[in-house]
Amino acid sequence: MATAVDKSHPTMPVSSGSAHRRRLSGWVLRAVVSVHLVAIFGQPVFAGLFLSGDYDGLLWHEFGANVTTSVSYVQLIAAIVVWVRLRQIWPFLATSALVAAETVQYFAGMEGALWLHLPLGVATVVALAVVFITVWRRPLRPRPRSPHERVQTMTESKQEGHEGDDDE
Numbered sequence: 001m002a003t004a005v006d007k008s009h010p011t012m013p014v015s016s017g018s019a020h021r022r023r024l025s026g027w028v029l030r031a032v033v034s035v036h037l038v039a040i041f042g043q044p045v046f047a048g049l050f051l052s053g054d055y056d057g058l059l060w061h062e063f064g065a066n067v068t069t070s071v072s073y074v075q076l077i078a079a080i081v082v083w084v085r086l087r088q089i090w091p092f093l094a095t096s097a098l099v100a101a102e103t104v105q106y107f108a109g110m111e112g113a114l115w116l117h118l119p120l121g122v123a124t125v126v127a128l129a130v131v132f133i134t135v136w137r138r139p140l141r142p143r144p145r146s147p148h149e150r151v152q153t154m155t156e157s158k159q160e161g162h163e164g165d166d167d168e
Contacts, residue, residue, distance in 0.1 A: 025085045026140030029078040036075050039068040039131045040125055047121075061109075068105050072099045086142045094131045098124065 015077040042064050049057025072095070084086050101124045108117040 025081045029082050030135050032078045033132050033135050034073045036071045039071050072102050
């Protein structure tokens, strides 16, 4: 015999498409950060090849810079999605700082400003490694809504319910 309690609290959690998309956005961010880290770790290797006398290393370093910078912008998009879907702003803020640093570093390298390019490169690799560790160690779950947001959402849904009653 089923009781009212059984009906209101199902034993198995119901999985919705929305919950799946939220989980997916966190995993996409983790994947992009991982690709970004691999790409940026190649940069000192290619620079080292060039400094060792292999002049093709400079072409590889430039190609790697293009890939790394492109992946950083993809990471920024993924971080925005995590911010919107999971209400987690820290990945967006960290990625924004990385994108700014990588953009400055990219143009410093193109201009030959090695006094800025080299130390900023080291700092960027370290910062991305910290973001990588944090993204993989911290849970990327939806943050609970604040009481103000919950009241506002309830008010909006009640208003929508009343508007539907007037149409009948």
